[in-house]
Amino acid sequence: MEMSPPRHTGNPLADPSPQRPTPQNGGPHKPFEQSLAECGLYPLHATGIEVLQINVGRRCNQACCHCHVDAGPERREIMGRDVMQACLNLLARADIPTLDITGGAPEMNPDFRWLVEQTHRLRRHVIDRSNLTILLEPGHDDLPRMLAEHQVEIIASLPCYLAENVDAQRGDGTFEKSIRAIRLLNALGYGRPESGLVLNLIHNPMGPNLPPLQASLEGDYRGRLEAEHSIAFNRLYTIANMPIGRFREELVRTDRYETYMELLTDRFNPHAAAGAMCRTMLSVDWQGRLYDCDFNQMLGLGLEDGLSANIRDCNVAKLATRRIATGRHCYGCTAGAGSSCQGVTAS
Numbered sequence: 001m002e003m004s005p006p007r008h009t010g011n012p013l014a015d016p017s018p019q020r021p022t023p024q025n026g027g028p029h030k031p032f033e034q035s036l037a038e039c040g041l042y043p044l045h046a047t048g049i050e051v052l053q054i055n056v057g058r059r060c061n062q063a064c065c066h067c068h069v070d071a072g073p074e075r076r077e078i079m080g081r082d083v084m085q086a087c088l089n090l091l092a093r094a095d096i097p098t099l100d101i102t103g104g105a106p107e108m109n110p111d112f113r114w115l116v117e118q119t120h121r122l123r124r125h126v127i128d129r130s131n132l133t134i135l136l137e138p139g140h141d142d143l144p145r146m147l148a149e150h151q152v153e154i155i156a157s158l159p160c161y162l163a164e165n166v167d168a169q170r171g172d173g174t175f176e177k178s179i180r181a182i183r184l185l186n187a188l189g190y191g192r193p194e195s196g197l198v199l200n201l202i203h204n205p206m207g208p209n210l211p212p213l214q215a216s217l218e219g220d221y222r223g224r225l226e227a228e229h230s231i232a233f234n235r236l237y238t239i240a241n242m243p244i245g246r247f248r249e250e251l252v253r254t255d256r257y258e259t260y261m262e263l264l265t266d267r268f269n270p271h272a273a274a275g276a277m278c279r280t281m282l283s284v285d286w287q288g289r290l291y292d293c294d295f296n297q298m299l300g301l302g303l304e305d306g307l308s309a310n311i312r313d314c315n316v317a318k319l320a321t322r323r324i325a326t327g328r329h330c331y332g333c334t335a336g337a338g339s340s341c342q343g344v345t346a347s
Contacts, residue, residue, distance in 0.1 A: 272338025
């Protein structure tokens with residue numbers, strides 16, 4: 001938790017071959033597909049669609065050094081209402097219970113509120129993946145109450161309970177702003193078990209390490225945040241840093257990429273692979289293109305099996321059993337206890 005954080009120094013390096021590592025880029029480690037085959041999971045297939053996760057744009061009020069999306073204030077990719085409507089149409093005709101909205105800072109999309117309202121009308125569960133600080137930005141002060149009124153689950157980034165670690169990873173003053181935002185949410189009932197308003201936090205490590213045990217770390221977070229800041233939350237999710245985007249760039253720059261990939265490969269867990277989030281998720285980018293997960297989306301690794309690549313004309317039945325496109329980065333989700341948008345995937 002006290003490690004010196006990586007520093008971001010430029011644009012992310014694209015992986016030239018996310019599925020088949022080259023000697024220059026991929027190193028000597030075992031291909032992910034071979035690890036799947038050895039535990040009887042290759043080829044990996046979806047087992048349904050429980051979550052439609054849509055990335056509504058890469059604009060963000062922060063530019064975190066671990067961000068796999070390379071989001072920031074200067075980004076202009078924004079999902080339009082037409083693509084959102086196509087997502088709503090899919091939710092209306094398919095038995096998909098959850099819409100998971102991510103970004104960037106998804107709240108910076110000008111149609112974010114409309115999307116939440118329309119999804120709520122469809123009686124689907126809505127998740128907002130928030131960086132917390134956006135709730136304090138001018139023009140967004142209505143968001144906490146709007147989210148509460150529509151019973152939106154908030155999954156918020158708070159990589160540590162120590163201010164110096166959070167600020168090192170996410171920018172000066174971020175921790176203090178995050179605490180203020182959580183207090184606003186707590187005042188509305190978020191994080192209080194009796195309210196039904198869910199506030200979950202996300203921890204990711206400071207450097208090229210796997211997260212600590214989720215259950216143990218949750219206790220540490222709860223004790224420190226309650227004692228020192230009088231704030232509450234429901235659950236803590238631990239997520240490994242994915243070896244793509246800005247984090248991969250820093251690993252390459254500091255000559256730690258292969259060491260991190262060796263750690264992930266050596267800690268491959270078949271149980272985590274069996275519970276990988278891509279098996280029950282469908283990901284949509286800001287233009288309506290489909291992917292197995294947000295990480296594949298950022299790598300441009302599209303769907304297998306010749307399936308429709310767009311939300312506007314997709315076959316839900318085929319997507320629910322589709323073959324998952326995999327690559328070396330998938331070790332990030334399947335090492336140790338596993339890593340997903342909902343935390344660990346194996347005990």
